[in-house]
Amino acid sequence: MIALALAVLLLLNCAGCWDRRELDALNVATMIGVDRIVKDGKPRVLVSILSLKTVVGGAPSGGGSVVMPPSLGYVSSAEGETITDAARNIALRSPRLLYLGHAQAIVIGERMAREGIQDVIDYADRNKEIRYRTEVVTCQGSALEALESQPEYESTSAMELSKMIRNDPVRISKVVPANLFNMIYSLMTPGKDAAMPRMSLLAPPERGSSIRKGPASGEITLGKQSQQDQAGQQTGAKDQDVNPLLGVEEAQHPERKTFQVDGTAVFSGDKLVGWLNEKEGLGTMFITRQARGGEIPFAFKSPEPNASYTFRSASASVKPVISQDGITFEVMIKGSGQLTEDKNSAIDLTKESDTKAAEQLINAEAQRACQDAVTKCQSLHADIFGFGDMIHKADPVFWKQIGDRWRDYFPGVKVQVTASFTIENTGVTGEAIKTR
């Protein structure tokens, strides 16, 4: 009897009354943007949320084609005194509970990044919903604009952004990826500074881009008709922002933008201090062992780059050497790949000597990319490679003397890069096409 009573009592609790959250009452965020703004002379935080448009209810009424909105997301933002305050203030305009568990990216506005990101990362870390693998990016300009930009290939820009970043190391290795955990780790570990991808806005140069035009023209007319047909049936709850009338909307907002990920933001401590370009990004990816595939153009017996090498794998070992003269890091990069471009058959691959010469040029280019990255970061006093951490781990006694002053020490550190890439093959053709 007691057992039965207990069983019933326990069963009653299975519903989980207090922390019950229903899907239709959630505001599912896919991307979080954080900006620092000034309003009425006071510093404020602006949190923007790119949410999924959750479709609740029956199938769309009316015949004809159902036009997919260009993006499944919509942006809402609120400001407040702190990040949490601002995020909570979204409740002032949304009846739904903000759910951050599906956030795929956190976008930090440039101004916020320059003033310090410690509180953003701490907020995300403390929040038990946000995942460790959420991508973190800095955008040039404001995060709100970044969230409002349109995705080109995926249904939400969050998806597009995170996929771009995740695929980068395999395809081109030009942008240093960072997820929330990497950021926590970099901020907390002495002798390691943070770097994260840079997101920047872009008005697509292509005239036919759907970003400039909205959905394809046929759909627009159909959409217009169906919109008119349905006009009488529509209830007031319908969102007017995303509707098939994008042709009209484009006329009103000719400045629709998409985004790209085209560089790396470098932090010293928790403050943004500068950007790496794509080549410097490649060098950083080599040194930090993250590069897994990419392109190295080089000039073979010519003033201009006339050949291209695609590496398919790369590895690196870094060894700190501490001597009387100072600290030297010996970086050894190894990789293999194929020759993918050869203008005017400059390289005769049937000759061993030409292959060797080409490999040396490739190595020189890779070394230059690494040196560029190191020089840039040294000028910014930002050790994004974690060299200091390596010293800490290799020689803790020495680290105790210099650890506190590492950021001042770092610019004087020598970095010797040795690359050895091999040309394994030349793709599906041997020599390049010869024009005769």
Place this chain on the structure above:
Amino acid sequence: MLFIFLIFEAASGILYTPARVAALAGPDSWFALSLGDVFYGLLVLLVAVALGKRFPTQVFTEYLPAILGKVTGKLLAAAYALMFIHFGSLLLNEGSTFIQLALFSLTPPVVLDTLLAVVAIYGAYLGIEVIARENGMVAPAWILMVLLLLALAAKDINFSNLRPVLENGLLPVLRASLFHSGWRGEVFFLLMLYPYLNQKHEALKTGLLYLGTVMILTGVVHAVVVGVLGAPVTAHRIFPFVGLVRYISLGNFIERLEIVVIVFLIAAFIVKLAVIYHSAGIAVASTLGLKNYRVTLIPIALTAIILSRVLYGTYLKLSNYLFHPWPVEALIVELAIPALILLIAVIRKKAAPEAAGNARKRVPGGARSTPVLRGGDRPANS
């Protein structure tokens, strides 16, 4: 018995300690845990088994008066009974705090406390055999879960996070080890469980096996946690193990496994609580001379729930207690006093009259002869 103690470690050891240990010992925390306090655990185990051998049919609080004399013995037994209740409330609070922080942030902690306590009390009411059998189910699954999660996290281990070795010398490691030994010393509950073992001669062997297993298990868990998260991040998280699991991602679809950990940890908490309430019940009953320990369970549970709220209402209070007085209290309660009692027993040549040299003969029916245990308890499988 092996499993019972494993689950002890499982429930709160893995949850609350890595952060503090990492804060003290940094990257060396894994061997702080595997070496230092195992030695301590060994001492506790030896004392407990030696005492158990002298009084194979009685629990600790029953034979205290025989050793110390009636008044002192009863007083100490009462103190132990209170300690068990306090310990139960502490653990209850660890459990509900964990659930609240990790899962149900809106649910009032009293409700979580009550739910945990109700289940545990029901287990304690049914007797040690039921607890042991439940544990027989939970513990292997729990170990499997931990191994699985560690395997999933293995690809993210960065071995350089385990360096530098002994950056600040041996002292911080020893301190971390000492801090954690309170958890390892929980093997002293053997004092209260000894009469129920069905293979008493195996007690020492099983205890050693437990210490060995737990040494490897916690060592590996801490090494993986620090290897993946790094010492600074480990030290800064309240539940580093959950943090580790939060980082697991395999093929973009095996992720968010925190809930698995939470479910198994709740199961582990319940078993551990049941054992503690059972011990507390028996301690109270034997101190007061009651015939059946079961009547004491509900008052104990109520006291534990109230104490857990009054004493450790906030996480700050809980962690202040867990990280500061608890290791010292544990040292006294788990090792110092039992060792002293053993010493007195040896000097005064006290032992249960019927069990001086032939304890093995009374197995397995021995437990029935004590008055407290007439609740239908049978010796549990070890």
